[in-house]
Amino acid sequence: MKVLLVNTVPLEANGISTFIINSAKVLSEQNVKVTIAAPNIVSSDLKNQLQKKNIIVVEILNRMRNPIHYFFKLKQLLAKNNYDIVHINGNSTTMAVELLAAKQEKVGMRIAHSHNTTTEHPAINKLLRGVFERCVNGRLACNEAAGKWLFKNRDFTIIKNGIFLKDYAFNSSVRNEIRKKYKISDDDILIGHVGMFNYQKNQQFFVNFLKNMDPKYKLMLIGEGPNSSDIKKQFIENNLESRVIFTGAVNNVKDYLNAFDTFALPSRFEGQPFVIIEALASGLPVIVSTNVSEEINLTGNVKFISLKDINKWKNAINALNMDTNLRKENSMSNRTMLQKKGYDVESNIRNELLPFYKRHLN
Numbered sequence: 001m002k003v004l005l006v007n008t009v010p011l012e013a014n015g016i017s018t019f020i021i022n023s024a025k026v027l028s029e030q031n032v033k034v035t036i037a038a039p040n041i042v043s044s045d046l047k048n049q050l051q052k053k054n055i056i057v058v059e060i061l062n063r064m065r066n067p068i069h070y071f072f073k074l075k076q077l078l079a080k081n082n083y084d085i086v087h088i089n090g091n092s093t094t095m096a097v098e099l100l101a102a103k104q105e106k107v108g109m110r111i112a113h114s115h116n117t118t119t120e121h122p123a124i125n126k127l128l129r130g131v132f133e134r135c136v137n138g139r140l141a142c143n144e145a146a147g148k149w150l151f152k153n154r155d156f157t158i159i160k161n162g163i164f165l166k167d168y169a170f171n172s173s174v175r176n177e178i179r180k181k182y183k184i185s186d187d188d189i190l191i192g193h194v195g196m197f198n199y200q201k202n203q204q205f206f207v208n209f210l211k212n213m214d215p216k217y218k219l220m221l222i223g224e225g226p227n228s229s230d231i232k233k234q235f236i237e238n239n240l241e242s243r244v245i246f247t248g249a250v251n252n253v254k255d256y257l258n259a260f261d262t263f264a265l266p267s268r269f270e271g272q273p274f275v276i277i278e279a280l281a282s283g284l285p286v287i288v289s290t291n292v293s294e295e296i297n298l299t300g301n302v303k304f305i306s307l308k309d310i311n312k313w314k315n316a317i318n319a320l321n322m323d324t325n326l327r328k329e330n331s332m333s334n335r336t337m338l339q340k341k342g343y344d345v346e347s348n349i350r351n352e353l354l355p356f357y358k359r360h361l362n
Contacts (some may be wrong), residue, residue, distance in 0.1 A: 001357065002033045004083045006074075006098050008063065008090035011038035011046065012249040013223050014196045015274035016089045016115050019142070019161060021046075024055045026349035037077065039063035039070070046251050063097075071101055078105035085109040085357055087138075091116030091271070092150070093128040099135035109360050111138035113159075114150035116271040117293060120199055138360055145293045146271035159353050161274045162345030165338060168281035170331035171258050172324060178259035182245050188218050189322060192260030192284075194253055194275045195267075197225030202289075205266035205307060207234045210243060212314055220245045222256060257282040261322050265292060266307055272296055277343055283331030285320050287313065298341055299334050 005020045024034045035056040047057050058077060063070045078086070078101060086102040088095045088111060095112045102110045112132070119125045139156035141147030147156040184190055195201035204227075206219055221231075221244065228246070235244050250256060253275070257263070263279035263286045270292040279286050280299050287303045288296070296302060305312045342348065 001085070001361070002035075002081065002083045003027060003085045003087060003357070004035050004037055004078070004081070006037045006086060006088040007039065008088065008095060008098075009196065010040035010224075010249075011036065011042050011057070012040070013194055013251070013253055015161070018163070018274040018278075019113075019115065020089055021050070022163065022345045023349050023353065024050065025053050026346055027354065028053050028055050030350065030354060032354070035081070035083070037074065043249070043251065049251065067097055071097055074098060074101045075105055078102060078107060083107055084361060085111065085138075087111040087113060087140075089113045089115060091146070092119035092121060092125040093132035094119075094121065094124060096128040096132040096135060100131055103135045109138055109357070110136055111140055112136045112150065113140040113142075114146040114156075114271070115142050116200075116269065117145050117149045118269040138356075140356070141271075143272040143293065143295045145295060149271075157352075157356055159356070160342050160348055161272050161277055162343045162348040163274065163277055163281060164346070165281055165335045165344050167254050168257070168278055168331070168335065170283045170324075170328045171255075172328070174255050175258040175324070178256060182220070182259075184218060184245075184259065188216055189261045189317075190259060191217060191219045191317065192222070192257065192263050192279075193220070193265065194222040194256075194263075195265070195273075196223050197221075197228040197231055199227070200268055200270075201225075202266045202268050202307070203227070203231045204234055206244075206264075207231075207238055207240065209266075209310055209313055210235075210240050211238060212310055213317070215243065217317070218243050218245065220247065220256070220260065222247045222250055222253060224249045253278065254282070257284060260284055262287065262317055262320055264313075264317075265289065266313075267291055268307075270296075276302065277338065280334045281331065281338055283327040283329070283334060287316050298343065299337050 011017050027034050037058050060073045086107045088098045141156050142161050263284045265288040276296050290304045290306045
């Protein structure tokens, strides 16, 4: 079986990429020939990591800036390799671009996988609905909300956002190593965030938030994106640059989670963010905006707070227990709970995604 996993966002530290990378690793172990198509220049570290698992990475640039060029490059890739399945990961009907290319190249199974509950491009989403529906013949979603958003009244299958749970056990040695690297003292309280710098993830919320917090509270922002320069500028203009760490994209988010004291996600919209599952597995207390789907409260201790009430965010973080011994216990109990609820990636891919592929191919 030959599968092309298509990423509609950069292949780096973000939720869709996590699903693609994790799935590719498990599929490859099951003797599936996997290729990942990325719309960006992928870091050499990540490329090497994937190639060691016999996963091919192909960069097809300019999906957003030059979609016509991208479309024909994708068609060339499809024509050359005779894939059995093209599995596209995104959050809107803009996946029609890849679906149409796959249909024209006579790929038998054309999957759209919904990872979110809205889009930044509603007009384009509406315009491409007809093409999307004519070309898609496999429908997947990360949860109920994301599936209903993209597929309306059509049937879809849920593949939960599983992770390699054992990799997220809290590790105090890694915590100390990373905090030392970034000069974060034992007295500092580190608020962490992972995500693409864009409208959805809403990192600018942290500017006003941090202004209202005691100087002992520091912020670490992991990721890259179109809004990164503007957000850095906002922190500088508010004299907060000494309290914010921009790491850029990293390939070992699981290590950085150990260094955080809490995880915050002030998104304007979300489906089922992978990073919350990762943060919970690491034992972190988690605070998210009320725009995040409540389905993510998998352990019963995710706090949902309106973006309009900065004081509630402040009070919630001030009230957190930062005891690292408690953190270790939370990590263990959360991972047990997540496994029982079906968030182990190896089980999900072997027992759900792979059978889904085989059923539809047959």
